[in-house]
Amino acid sequence: MRRTPTILHLDMDAFFASVEQASKPSLRGKAVIVGGLGPRGVVATCSYEARVFGVHSAMPMAQARRLAPNAAYLVPRFQLYRTISEQVMALLRALSPLVEPLSLDEAFVDLEAGGAAWDLESARLAGTKLRADIREATGLTGSVGLAASKMLAKIASEQAKPDGLVLIDPGTERALLAPLTVRTLPGVGPATGDHLRRAGITTVGEMAEAGEDELVRLLGKAHGHALYAMALAHDERPVVAERETKSVSVEDTYDVDIHDRVRVELEVQRLADRCVRRLRGAGLSGRTIVLKVRRYDFSTLTRSETLRGPTDDPAVVREAAARLLDSVDTTGGVRLLGVGVSGLADFTQEDLFAQAAGELADEHAEEHVEERDREETEVQGERRWPAGHDVRHTEYGHGWVQGSGLGRVTVRFETPGSEVAGRVRTFRVGDPELEPAEPLPLTEAGFPVGAGGDAGVDQRVDDEAVDGGGGGRRVDRREGDGFGAVRG
DNA sequence: TCTGGGGTCCTGAGGCGA
């Protein structure tokens, strides 16, 4: 392990929720919860104000609503988050060519490789400056951890949250780790945590004391060796800038279990088409087709088939997925279906006939996508208005959808630069003066050139209105009008 | 009461050829 704390871990604070608060002044200081708003949605991120009520990531949305009924509930706007994330990643790449993004809101940076830091003080300075730069460029806060390894840098940034910086001094690592719970270590989730607890091991120090042989006996070879090394603060994993994609998959959870076998078959075909579009979009093909089925009782099974050569042919993937489905009993109903492709290559080995058939099928698939996009943004000729998405009104200007339902849409007219919360007005959903709009930049610095906003047409539509967060007043709560229905 | 979506990695069973 290197002796200088020049591995940096950046973690943006409550990223999705913070972006929403920055773009909607009326939500600042309020409980904001971002996630799937359907009956089976879960929380993606929530603001620190929402965490006070016990809400956290991955919690079922229904539970979050019970804990924080007056919070603002918004659907994620991934395109906007991606745009902001690119701004942040650009700042990281200015520090070093060795940047390893873990997600939209997290990354490792090897400061030493970029010459941005070489000792304790230069590392601290680089981290401090980075946080200031991020705030200036995006208006958002991020927490920084600095240490001599990835594991320790990540633990440090966790301790720094929110809006802080923690540097782990070389030589103090083991003492720092010893009292922490085993769940602190990457790779220890609920199952491994339980396993260790049953063996009387609850802290990292106890893991180190237990010894390598005992951990291997308890957790298996790979896991045991890796976790023992981590418990001793040994982590030699390098920061890796480019990671190869190993698989591509798509899956859908349905609002209501599907019992109809024909419908299940149809959904699998659609998922296969979507998966192939993603595959082709990435310029990839793959050999192994995987079908995933989650049944009514939440039991999950996968079936896979390996072809003789890699394919990106929608017809081939559809047929393989259909064959795999033949071996699965779906009579009790299914809540989730998924199709994936692994064993990836950046070339194909299809014969000419298959290629030709594929192109034909692909044309149909493209038509199908456009059709679905229309379905998602319009219902019986009327536009849909996802909660939180930006809109523009010819008279009142820029705003965002606070809620919709019963043929009405409620809009709050404000922009990221607004000093005070904007006024709220309600319109007919078909009002010709109201149209979806691109998100505005969060700061005057704006988005980088070429970065797009969110078209606002490709998101799942919520079926709930949102509350501004303050007064406990619910706006336009929709009754069952078909908006939340399962696609298809 | 309920539990998303998109990934990665590991393990163990079983088939198969050398």
Next chain:
DNA sequence: TCTGTCGCCTCAGGACCC
């Protein structure tokens, strides 16, 4: 020719991460 074994591959499931 039969049998054991080793290594590799495929398949299914589980755990974990964000």
